[in-house]
Amino acid sequence: MAQESKQKLWGGRFSKGSAVLLDRFNASIPFDYKLWKYDINGSLAHSFMLHKIGILDSDELESIHQGLKQIALEIENGEFEFKLEDEDIHMAIESALINKIGDVGKKLHTARSRNDQVALDFRLYVKDKIKGLQGRIIELMSVLLDLASRHTESIMPGMTHLQHAQPINFGFHLVCWSENLRRDFKRLQSSYERNDYLPLGVGALAGTPYGNDREFLAKTLGFSAPTLNAMDSVSDRDFALDLLYDIAMLLMHISRFAEELVLWSTCEFGFVSISDSYATGSSIMPQKKNPDVPELLRAKSGRAYGNLISLLTTMKALPFAYNKDTQEDKEVVFNSVENAEISLEILKEVMQTLKINTRAMEQAAKKGHLCATDLADYLVREAKIPFREAHHITGQIVAMAEEKGCDISELSLDEVMSFNDRIKVDVLEVLSLKNSMNARTSLGGTASKNTKDQIEYLKEWIKNVRN
Numbered sequence: 100m101a102q103e104s105k106q107k108l109w110g111g112r113f114s115k116g117s118a119v120l121l122d123r124f125n126a127s128i129p130f131d132y133k134l135w136k137y138d139i140n141g142s143l144a145h146s147f148m149l150h151k152i153g154i155l156d157s158d159e160l161e162s163i164h165q166g167l168k169q170i171a172l173e174i175e176n177g178e179f180e181f182k183l184e185d186e187d188i189h190m191a192i193e194s195a196l197i198n199k200i201g202d203v204g205k206k207l208h209t210a211r212s213r214n215d216q217v218a219l220d221f222r223l224y225v226k227d228k229i230k231g232l233q234g235r236i237i238e239l240m241s242v243l244l245d246l247a248s249r250h251t252e253s254i255m256p257g258m259t260h261l262q263h264a265q266p267i268n269f270g271f272h273l274v275c276w277s278e279n280l281r282r283d284f285k286r287l288q289s290s291y292e293r294n295d296y297l298p299l300g301v302g303a304l305a306g307t308p309y310g311n312d313r314e315f316l317a318k319t320l321g322f323s324a325p326t327l328n329a330m331d332s333v334s335d336r337d338f339a340l341d342l343l344y345d346i347a348m349l350l351m352h353i354s355r356f357a358e359e360l361v362l363w364s365t366c367e368f369g370f371v372s373i374s375d376s377y378a379t380g381s382s383i384m385p386q387k388k389n390p391d392v393p394e395l396l397r398a399k400s401g402r403a404y405g406n407l408i409s410l411l412t413t414m415k416a417l418p419f420a421y422n423k424d425t426q427e428d429k430e431v432v433f434n435s436v437e438n439a440e441i442s443l444e445i446l447k448e449v450m451q452t453l454k455i456n457t458r459a460m461e462q463a464a465k466k467g468h469l470c471a472t473d474l475a476d477y478l479v480r481e482a483k484i485p486f487r488e489a490h491h492i493t494g495q496i497v498a499m500a501e502e503k504g505c506d507i508s509e510l511s512l513d514e515v516m517s518f519n520d521r522i523k524v525d526v527l528e529v530l531s532l533k534n535s536m537n538a539r540t541s542l543g544g545t546a547s548k549n550t551k552d553q554i555e556y557l558k559e560w561i562k563n564v565r566n
């Protein structure tokens with residue numbers, strides 16, 4: 100016969116203790132101990148509510164509070180023993196309370212179920228973590244924008260299909276990154292608001308006969324309002340899925356930034372150099388400096404997608420209301436949250452210490468005939484040639500430069516003028532990278548002045564969300 104573990108809080112109708120293997124398989128305490136603070140805060144609020152509706156007298160309330168606070172202190176100091184046979188954080192804390200204060204502790208679970216309790220704890224965790232991620236996003240954006248402010252004149256090749264396309268400045272590129280992050284911030288915000296409803300006080304699935312004051316609970320625990328329907332409150336995990344999706348998107352963005360850092364730090368690009376403190380060496384090739392950090396950042400998105408798909412699949416076809424399947428919601432969310440937190444932190448530090456090689460950027464911009472569009476625009480504007488024809492003539496000029504192995508900006512004036520007699524000396528102006536960049540003044544364009552406006556706008560936006 101398999102070994103049996105100790106009697107459970109729910110063990111009244113059972114004649115045998117549970118198998119040790121059941122404890123190992125069934126327990127969530129190895130991971131949901133991370134919810135301890137939320138569980139204690141939930142219990143503090145719940146006991147206040149029980150006092151308010153006349154279930155606990157003042158002495159009982161006081162004794163429960165003392166007990167819970169002691170438990171919190173013990174956990175904080177690492178003196179609390181989390182035991183597998185307690186099954187989950189909710190029962191671990193409740194058992195400890197009963198051990199400490201005796202029979203009064205047994206009243207705490209009145210008008211409450213672990214189903215609404217776990218729904219509450221997990222929502223409190225998710226709300227807390229959303230705020231933390233938003234703060235980290237803002238910090239990263241601030242670093243990117245400070246860097247951008249210093250590089251609104253630093254010309255680099257803007258690319259499409261990873262081929263040189265038109266000259267832009269490095270600051271403009273960083274504003275593009277920042278906009279991705281701003282959407283991530285807003286996405287988290289809307290997830291927060293959509294899910295800011297209190298599930299506690301609905302009991303197992305159908306409500307309670309005690310007249311729970313859920314408005315009071317919502318206010319005490321900082322929710323916008325209580326949930327409307329008891330069954331929905333205990334079965335819904337949309338709040339966790341919303342966060343998993345938000346993080347998948349955030350880490351997808353970060354993987355794109357990371358890919359650019361990997362590319363830019365190759366010998367072929369040489370646009371940036373990652374600080375020694377954030378790079379690693381090779382165990383065999385002494386000359387190497389590897390971009391492990393951006394590579395790992397690039398990989399984290401994979402896990403985040405997996406976590407999202409994992410929980411979506413767990414939730415699919417679950418009958419209403421609570422099912423134990425949902426216990427599997429926590430590890431994936433913890434994993435995504437912790438990866439997102441450290442990713443944002445380390446990317447911020449990498450960017451703070453990144454060396455920018457503006458010379459290499461500018462040299463690169465001199466390859467690939469980046470001013471070709473400007474030349475075609477010149478033919479349209481100054482020589483009154485229809486755009487299609489101008490495009491064709493410019494193509495021929497590019498072909499000549501290719502043949503000579505130079506950039507169109509390096510052809511002589513005579514050579515350029517030989518293609519059409521309406522081309523004048525002032526064509527040289529449009530063949531300058533700087534002029535080309537600064538000509539792009541349409542709203543959102545790359546001209547240094549426009550880039551500065553965009554940076555200012557975002558800095559102002561940050562100031563507003565910080566307040």
Ligand code: ARG
Binds near residue numbers: 127131213214426427
């Ligand atoms: N550990 C459980 C979970 O994470 C808590 C809820 C258990 N409820 C129940 N009726 N067995 O989902």
